[in-house]
Amino acid sequence: MQSHHPWQGVAEFVAVVEAGSFTAAAGRLNISNAQVSRQVSQLEQRLGIQLLHRTTRRVRVSEAGARYYQQCRQLIDGFEASEHDLTQQQSTPRGKLRLTAPITFGERVLMPLLITFQQRYPQLHLDIELSNARLDLVDAGLDMAIRLGRLEDSRLRHRKLASRNVYTCASAAYLRQHGTPHSLESLKQHNCLVGSLGYWRFSIKGQEKALTVTGSLRCNSGISLRDCALNNLGIVQLPEEYVGPCLENGTLIEILSEYRPDSEGIWGLYPQTRWIAPGVSLILDYLEKALHVQPEA
Structure with missing residues (x-):
């Protein structure tokens, strides 16, 4: 009886499942299409199970093949992880x-x-x-x-x-001229400069609320929206990497902090x-x- 290596055909089978075809698997493994097909067929014969359903257009994994693939993948991952850990330590x-x-x-x-x-x-x-x-x-x-x-x-x-954190804020000059909103409802009376989403997030008693806001300008650039607010055009809601330094030096002032959305x-x-x-x-x-x-x- 001809002996075989327990891994024989496994790499080819896994490659076919992951690549979606014998041709793509052959390209990935840098071997011929025929070699991939032969190794997988021999693996199926050895196991006595059809792992793949072949048609002229595509390859589909059988139910047994899907289970076998998951087990093979775990073994290969474990092997690669062990090899990886050894090389990393050295x-x-x-x-x-x-x-x-x-x-x-x-x-x-x-x-x-x-x-x-x-x-x-x-x-x-x-x-x-x-x-x-x-x-x-x-x-x-x-x-x-x-x-x-x-x-x-x-x-x-x-x-x-x-x-x-995300902050809702405006310049002191804008707030002096237009007043400071103290409720979400009062934002309707203000020029809200919006980004890509068209709504702002707030937290009310632990519940998140998305509020549609409107204004004279929409821009998908947070930096540009921040600059508009610094130039007294309106109110913005932006993450801290945009407005953190401005809030610290006072060029922008946070409003509605009690409704600040969760981080x-x-x-x-x-x-x-x-x-x-x-x-x-x-x-x-x-x-x-x-x-x-x-x-x-």
Whole structure:
């Protein structure tokens, strides 16, 4: 009886499931299409189970194949994680780490911290994409993302790094001329300068309320909205990286502080699959300390 290696055909089968076709799997593994097909067929014969349903157009995973894939994936992940841990213990972090973050938060908060991080780990090369588009990490080949506010992508692992506050504020000159609103209802009488969403968030007795506000100007740039408020055009609601220094030096004044919305999360996200890329854990640990976070309850 011909002996076989217990892993024979497994890598090919997993690649077909993840890539969606024999051709794509062959490209990923850098072997021929025929070789992939042969290895998977032999694996099915050995197991006595049909793992894949093949048609001329596409490949579909059978119910048994889906279960087997999950088990194989766990084994491969475990193997890669062990190998990864061993190499990490023997060397300083190296290689390339690709990450994305929102533009203003990236420029104002993240980059100053990453400069220090880069000085500490010069052999880890950072490739940083600042973008307000929520890039798909897997499609874009990114190792991690910094996201703000509510999390939407359940396919990603996440870790809370910090929180940030959102402030409703205006200049002293605007408030002198138009009066200071003391209720949410009174905002209707004011020029509310809105961003992309067209509504503001408030907290009333612990319940979040989204309030539609209107004014003479809408702009998708937080920096521009802040500058409009500094020039006495109206009231804005913006996160602290935009208006924090202005509130501290008094050029903007917070209003309706008793209705200030609950703080938003600052999150580190990374793909579910396989082990975490070398620098991701390091950066997450570093940012968690540097952003002075309280751990998530």
